[in-house]
Each structure stands twice: as structure tokens, then as C-alpha cells.
Amino acid sequence: MDLNLTAEESAFRDELRAWLASNVPKDWDEWREKPMEESFPYLRAWQKRLQEGCWAAVSWPKEYGGRSATLMQQALFWEEMARVEAPPMANSLGLGLIGPTIIAYGTEAQKKRYIPKILSAEEIWCQGFSEPNAGSDLAGLQTEARLEDDHYIVNGQKVWTSYGWVGDWCELVVRTDVSAAKHKGLTVLLVDMKSPGVEVRPLRQMTGESEFNELFFRDVRVPVENILGKVNDGWNVAVSTLMYERGSYGARLHLIFKRYFTRLIELARTIQRNGRPASEDPVIRQKLAQCSAEIEIMRFNQMRAFSRITATGVPGPEGSIQKIFWSELNQRLQQIAQEILGSYGQLTAGDSHAIDKGQWSYAYLRTRGNTIEAGTSEVQRNIIGHFVLGLPRSY
Amino acid sequence: MQFGLSESQEFLKDSARKFFAGECPSAEMRRLMETDTAYDAALWSKLTHQGYTGIIFPEEYGGVGLGKVELMLLMEEAGRALLPGPFFSTVVLAGSVLDAVATPAHKKQYLGPICHGEVRATVAILEASASWNPRDVQLTTTNGKLTGEKFFVSDADIADFLIVVARDGVFVVHSKARGLKISPMVGMDLTRKLYVVEFSDTPAEEIGSKSNLARAFDVATAALSAELVGGMQRTLDIAVEYAKTRKQFGKPIGMFQAVQHQCADMYLETESSRSAVYYAGWALEENSPDAATAVSIAKMYASDAARTVGNRGIQIHGGMGFTWENDLHLYYRRAKASETAFGDATFHRERIASMVINSASTTAKSA
Numbered sequence: 053m054d055l056n057l058t059a060e061e062s063a064f065r066d067e068l069r070a071w072l073a074s075n076v077p078k079d080w081d082e083w084r085e086k087p088m089e090e091s092f093p094y095l096r097a098w099q100k101r102l103q104e105g106c107w108a109a110v111s112w113p114k115e116y117g118g119r120s121a122t123l124m125q126q127a128l129f130w131e132e133m134a135r136v137e138a139p140p141m142a143n144s145l146g147l148g149l150i151g152p153t154i155i156a157y158g159t160e161a162q163k164k165r166y167i168p169k170i171l172s173a174e175e176i177w178c179q180g181f182s183e184p185n186a187g188s189d190l191a192g193l194q195t196e197a198r199l200e201d202d203h204y205i206v207n208g209q210k211v212w213t214s215y216g217w218v219g220d221w222c223e224l225v226v227r228t229d230v231s232a233a234k235h236k237g238l239t240v241l242l243v244d245m246k247s248p249g250v251e252v253r254p255l256r257q258m259t260g261e262s263e264f265n266e267l268f269f270r271d272v273r274v275p276v277e278n279i280l281g282k283v284n285d286g287w288n289v290a291v292s293t294l295m296y297e298r299g300s301y302g303a304r305l306h307l308i309f310k311r312y313f314t315r316l317i318e319l320a321r322t323i324q325r326n327g328r329p330a331s332e333d334p335v336i337r338q339k340l341a342q343c344s345a346e347i348e349i350m351r352f353n354q355m356r357a358f359s360r361i362t363a364t365g366v367p368g369p370e371g372s373i374q375k376i377f378w379s380e381l382n383q384r385l386q387q388i389a390q391e392i393l394g395s396y397g398q399l400t401a402g403d404s405h406a407i408d409k410g411q412w413s414y415a416y417l418r419t420r421g422n423t424i425e426a427g428t429s430e431v432q433r434n435i436i437g438h439f440v441l442g443l444p445r446s447y
Numbered sequence: 448m449q450f451g452l453s454e455s456q457e458f459l460k461d462s463a464r465k466f467f468a469g470e471c472p473s474a475e476m477r478r479l480m481e482t483d484t485a486y487d488a489a490l491w492s493k494l495t496h497q498g499y500t501g502i503i504f505p506e507e508y509g510g511v512g513l514g515k516v517e518l519m520l521l522m523e524e525a526g527r528a529l530l531p532g533p534f535f536s537t538v539v540l541a542g543s544v545l546d547a548v549a550t551p552a553h554k555k556q557y558l559g560p561i562c563h564g565e566v567r568a569t570v571a572i573l574e575a576s577a578s579w580n581p582r583d584v585q586l587t588t589t590n591g592k593l594t595g596e597k598f599f600v601s602d603a604d605i606a607d608f609l610i611v612v613a614r615d616g617v618f619v620v621h622s623k624a625r626g627l628k629i630s631p632m633v634g635m636d637l638t639r640k641l642y643v644v645e646f647s648d649t650p651a652e653e654i655g656s657k658s659n660l661a662r663a664f665d666v667a668t669a670a671l672s673a674e675l676v677g678g679m680q681r682t683l684d685i686a687v688e689y690a691k692t693r694k695q696f697g698k699p700i701g702m703f704q705a706v707q708h709q710c711a712d713m714y715l716e717t718e719s720s721r722s723a724v725y726y727a728g729w730a731l732e733e734n735s736p737d738a739a740t741a742v743s744i745a746k747m748y749a750s751d752a753a754r755t756v757g758n759r760g761i762q763i764h765g766g767m768g769f770t771w772e773n774d775l776h777l778y779y780r781r782a783k784a785s786e787t788a789f790g791d792a793t794f795h796r797e798r799i800a801s802m803v804i805n806s807a808s809t810t811a812k813s814a
Contacts, residue, residue, distance in 0.1 A: 054453075055449075055450060055729055057448055342747075353722045362449075363451050444699055
């Protein structure tokens with residue numbers, strides 16, 4: 053066990069720091085609060101810049117424009133990005149989930165066609181996985197693709213699609229064999245979102261905005277060369293995408309949580325409770341300390357998980373607890389924030405008395421989604437129970 | 448960066464697990480807990496032979512000179528076996544205090560025999576107030592003699608000498624010293640016995656000042672947290688095994704999500720405690736500036752988690768979990784005793800708050 057950075061890791065971080073110091077945009081604060089429709093060209097430009105510096109997809113193999121970064125280097129990358137408060141990248145699903153899946157399962161022609169434009173943010177990608185009747189039970193999805201000569205004809209509906217409104221391409225999971233057992237009849241198609249018959253509708257969420265879309269497919273024609281992987285092997289392709297989703301998330305959260313927490317302490321010093329600053333109230337102090345400790349433990353768990361994967365090549369059991377840990381911690385963090393802010397906690401963006409432009413009321417509502425998106429807490433506990441502890445499958 | 452165990456660390460942990468499984472299985476643990484002191488001379492000599500009694504101490508005093516991470520691993524495995532007797536009191540607690548505060552001459556005199564397995568020892572800290580705040584220590588020497596009492600002193604009756612934390616320094620009192628009276632406190636944990644120690648004009652030898660005591664207590668606190676992790680792991684293993692084999696409604700109860708999710712939470716709590724403990728061990732070894740905070744994080748989290756894991760483990764067992772013959776309650780008892788020792792979660796949360804909240808303003812400015 054040695055938590056000091058290796059010479060290689062330090063060199064990686066120093067190079068990144070130097071690059072960020074002269075390249076990270078200084079005006080992100082002016083854009084941050086704007087709707088994504090307005091800021092999207094800005095985010096595209098930022099990703100293009102990262103690509104030019106070879107920083108857009110550090111985890112990707114060098115031959116595809118990445119840096120073949122180790123997991124520790126990837127963690128350092130997200131830490132540094134969070135430290136300088138860099139804007140997010142426009143094509144985050146393409147870079148984080150779909151690109152790696154295409155690299156793993158795609159044909160040479162597909163890689164050549166799609167990968168460079170994912171990197172440069174010229175083509176934005178979205179995911180068509182969940183359906184109204186297939187959430188946790190993803191394999192029960194019903195969107196159907198019927199083969200007609202050299203095209204599939206796709207009909208169905210997808211939901212909870214991030215970036216659907218701006219997506220050029222979609223990694224779509226469809227049922228190609230209705231007679232097969234449910235996991236066995238699925239195929240992944242790469243679908244041009246400009247195809248006739250694709251309709252995108254905003255899905256308004258409980259925070260009031262629309263981060264996600266609903267996608268409707270009516271007789272959409274997809275050429276057979278757009279199959280990713282093998283016909284009826286779509287479950288394995290989709291699961292590999294989901295693994296990237298669950299794996300990469302945790303690394304960037306530590307500093308984000310820490311920034312929230314530091315700001316919360318500042319507020320606790322100025323907000324009065326029973327005639328003294330909230331930061332001196334023993335009950336508030338207990339809750340802040342618990343939260344602070346859990347933020348650190350989240351990082352320790354993450355480092356252990358990364359070390360395990362690095363040493364053994366396979367994700368260790370520690371990884372499966374990360375999703376539960378960060379999502380529930382984020383909810384507790386926002387609950388404590390509400391307790392400290394008191395009546396001000398409810399004020400939303402646009403109210404002149406709102407603290408921090410209403411970000412706390414937004415975050416309070418938004419964190420309810422954390423224990424649902426990317427695999428509900430219940431599904432995560434099933435995974436631990438069955439795959440880690442070896443208990444019989446419950447469903 | 449490598450937050451995993453090295454080959455030699457894996458080896459140490461693995462051999463410790465096998466050692467305790469072979470030398471101190473459940474039946475032996477239960478036999479010892481029924482004795483007055485839970486001490487067994489033959490077991491002690493085997494512990495010594497393994498090098499465990501000198502694990503972290505310098506070779507010049509007969510120690511093995513391993514690091515704090517290694518200590519965490521050993522204590523984790525000792526905790527898994529619910530090792531009874533004065534190992535924690537003697538090696539971890541008394542040994543660390545001597546290592547931190549004593550002069551070389553005193554180390555030779557007192558730490559050496561600990562490393563060589565020749566003596567048992569303990570440290571008397573708490574008084575009637577049961578406060579872990581060092582400022583609440585009242586006992587003071589007068590002309591090199593102690594008069595007063597200490598409470599909750601672990602393994603005092605089997606100790607060859609006691610290290611006494613007084614207002615004016617740290618002292619050694621020999622078990623045969625004049626005016627020393629040791630009487631049992633009947634605690635929940637049957638494997639680690641507690642005592643009231645009374646001094647009446649008892650001669651005490653000063654071995655050092657209190658200034659380095661915090662460091663020794665941090666080592667002991669982290670090691671106790673590691674021991675809790677081992678207990679949690681054992682509780683989880685027993686519960687999962689039971690959930691796989693116990694059938695109700697024609698199915699193994701582990702198939703029901705109400706049970707399965709309890710097991711998943713036990714796993715999350717155990718692994719998170721383990722991460723916190725390993726980090727604390729590393730921070731202590733490296734003298735990292737956040738070492739004290741890391742120790743509090745580990746003790747805070749593990750104290751709460753050990754109780755919760757115990758609650759869940761007993762609940763999963765249903766009626767069987769409530770029986771004397773099931774080992775779970777023995778771990779549960781140890782967890783309760785260790786929860787309060789060296790400060791419970793509430794105590795450490797306040798310690799974290801004072802470190803984190805007070806430094807946050809400077810952090811915010813420099814970030």
C-alpha cells in the first residue's frame with residue numbers, strides 16, 4: 053500500500069496542470085447558469101480544445117486519440133478538471149460510454165467512421181436504453197427491429213435519454229428476435245438521429261428542467277452495417293456500456309462534493325441558530341462531521357477499487373458499493389444543507405433572496421434522481437447480494 | 448498510487464487469519480471467555496513466536512519493526528477470531544504508549560519484555576467520569592505516589608504492570624505494588640475483561656510526559672477500529688452463510704430482498720470501514736498531516752457500522768440470532784465495548800468537526 057503518486061502519475065498530473073493553466077476557459081461562470089441549449093456551442097468548443105491537447109478521452113487507447121491512461125491517471129484527470137472547475141465536455145456520453153463500447157465491439161469501418169467525430173464533438177451521441185416498461189428490468193425492452201432486405205425497420209419508444217435533443221447518433225438497444233429468451237433476442241444499432249421517423253420530445257423532470265428526452269421511432273430504417281457487435285448479442289454490448297457508466301462516475305465526485313461541503317461550512321459560519329453561528333451548534337457540527345467523513349471514505353473506497361482493478365484486471369467487489377455510497381451521501385449532504393439554510397433553503401433561482409442563486413434548492417431536488425439513475429439503489433443491492441455475496445437471485 | 452495490499456502485507460494477513468483460525472477457533476474463544484482473565488499462557492507464547500507481540504516496535508527492543516498498516520491487518524484478523532485476552536491491552540495499547548512516551552532506558556525495561564512475550568500490561572486512562580477527554584484526568588502523583596482510582600481498565604488483573612495516565616505525567620505501577628487493588632467490572636464483552644484499579648499511596652515510576660500520548664492513542668484507536676472491521680467481516684460471513692442455507696416458505700431466506708439488501712448493506716458498511724481503517728494506518732505510518740482526522744474518521748465510521756452490522760446480522764438469523772449458542776452476540780458485545788473505548792462516534796464527530804470546520808476557512812481561500 054502506497055498512496056504517494058508514482059513518477060509517471062506525477063508527470064501526467066503536472067503535464068495536465070500546465071495545460072489546463074493556459075487552456076481552461078476563464079468565462080465559464082458566465083455560462084454555467086444558462087440553459088444547455090445556449091451553452092452547448094461553448095461546450096463543443098471546449099471539448100475540441102481538449103481534443104487538440106489530446107485530453108478529451110485519456111482512458112482511450114493511444115491509437116484512437118486517447119492516452120491509454122491507467123485508472124489512477126483517469127482519477128487524477130477528473131480531480132484536476134474538478135479542481136480548476138473546468139466546464140463539462142459536450143459529448144460526455146460519446147466519450148465516456150459509447151466510444152469505448154464502439155472501440156470494444158465495432159468493426160474497423162465503424163471505428164474509423166465514428167470515433168474521430170466523437171472525440172472532436174462534431175457528432176454528439178445519446179443512448180436509447182430505458183423504455184417506459186423497461187427500467188431496472190432493461191432486458192424486457194420492447195422496441196422492435198424487423199429485418200427487411202439490408203435494413204432494419206425500428207418501431208418503439210425510449211425514455212430518459214440524455215442529450216437526445218442535440219444527439220446526432222444514438223446507441224439503440226432493440227429486440228431483433230421476439231421468440232428468443234428476453235436477454236438473447238437483443239441487438240445494438242447505431243442510429244442516425246436525423247433518420248425519418250425519429251421524434252425527440254423533452255421530458256420535464258421534477259426540478260422543472262428537461263435534462264432528458266423521450267425518443268419515438270416510427271418505421272425508422274437503419275442499414276444492417278450499423279449493427280454494433282453481433283445480431284442478438286446486444287445484451288453483452290449494452291452491459292459493457294453500463295459498466296463504463298458505473299465505473300467512471302465516482303472518480304470525479306469527490307472534489308465536487310468537497311466543494312459543496314466547503315461552501316456549506318462557510319454558510320454555517322454566517323447563518324445564526326439559537327443566537328450563535330450554525331457552525332457552533334453541536335447538532336449541526338455532528339452532521340457536518342459525519343458528512344465530511346463520508347466524503348473522504350467515498351474517496352478511499354474509490355482508490356481501493358481502482359487499485360484492485362489495476363492489480364487484477366477485473367473490477368473488485370468494492371466497486372459495486374460506490375454507486376450506492378455516493379448517491380445516498382449526496383442526498384444526505386443536501387439534506388444537511390437544507391437544515392442549515394432553514395427557510396432560505398427552499399428559494400429557487402430567480403428569487404432575489406436566494407442563497408447561491410438557488411443552487412441548494414435545485415440540488416436538493418436533483419439528488420432524488422441520484423438513487424434512481426444509472427441503476428437504482430435496489431438494483432445495486434441486488435447486484436451485491438447475488439454477484440458479490442453469492443446469495444440466490446431474488447428476481 | 449496503490450491503495451491495495453502489497454504481497455508481503457497480503458501474506459501477513461493471510462497467515463494471521465490461518466493462525467487465529469487454527470489456534471483460536473470459536474470453541475477455544477468460548478472456553479477462554481469463561482475464565483477469569485481470558486488469558487492463556489500457551490496461546491500467548493504462540494503469539495510471541497509469530498512475532499505478533501513485537502509487530503510494530505523497533506528491532507532494538509526485540510520488535511519486528513513493521514508498519515501501522517501491518518498492525519491494522521493483524522488486528523483485523525484478531526478481531527475476526529474475536530481473540531480473547533490481553534493482546535490489545537498489552538501490545539497495542541501499552542506497547543504504543545511506551546513507544547511514544549518512554550525514554551530508551553524505559554523502553555528497554557518495559558517495551559522489550561512486551562516484544563519478547565514475557566509480560567502482560569495495560570494502560571489505565573479513564574476515571575469515574577468515563578470521559579475520553581484527556582483534560583478530565585484528575586489523578587495526580589504526590590511525592591511519586593498515587594492515590595485514587597481508574598475505571599474501565601482492560602485486562603488489569605493479568606497485567607504485570609500498569610501504565611497510568613495522570614495529570615502530571617505517565618507512570619508505571621507494578622502489579623505487586625503496595626496499595627494497589629484491582630476488582631472486576633462486569634462488562635458486556637466477555638472476551639476482554641474490565642477492572643476498577645484503586646491506588647492508595649502506591650509507588651509509581653514516571654516514564655514520560657503526556658505530550659506524545661495523543662499519538663499513541665491514535666495508533667490504539669485505529670487498531671481497535673481494525674479489530675471492529677474483522678468482527679464485522681465475521682458477522683457478515685456468518686449471516687450470508689445462514690441466509691443461503693436457512694429455508695422458509697420453501698426458499699433460502701437470502702432469496703428475499705428484505706434479507707438480501709440487509710446483507711448488501713452489511714457489506715457496504717464493512718468495506719467502507721475497512722477502507723477508512725487502512726487509510727488511517729497508512730496516514731499514521733507516513734505521519735501524514737491528516738493522520739489524526741483519518742483516525743477519527745475510521746473510529747467514527749467503524750463504531751457505528753459495527754453496531755449496525757451486528758443488528759442486521761442478528762435480525763437475519765431470526766430466533767437463532769437471539770440464542771446464546773450463536774456467536775453473533777459475542778461479536779456484538781465486543782462491538783459495543785469497542786464502540787465506547789477511545790471515544791464513540793459522537794466523540795469523534797466532534798473531533799472531526801473541530802479539525803474540519805476550523806480549517807475550512809483557510810482551505811476555501813486557498814482553493
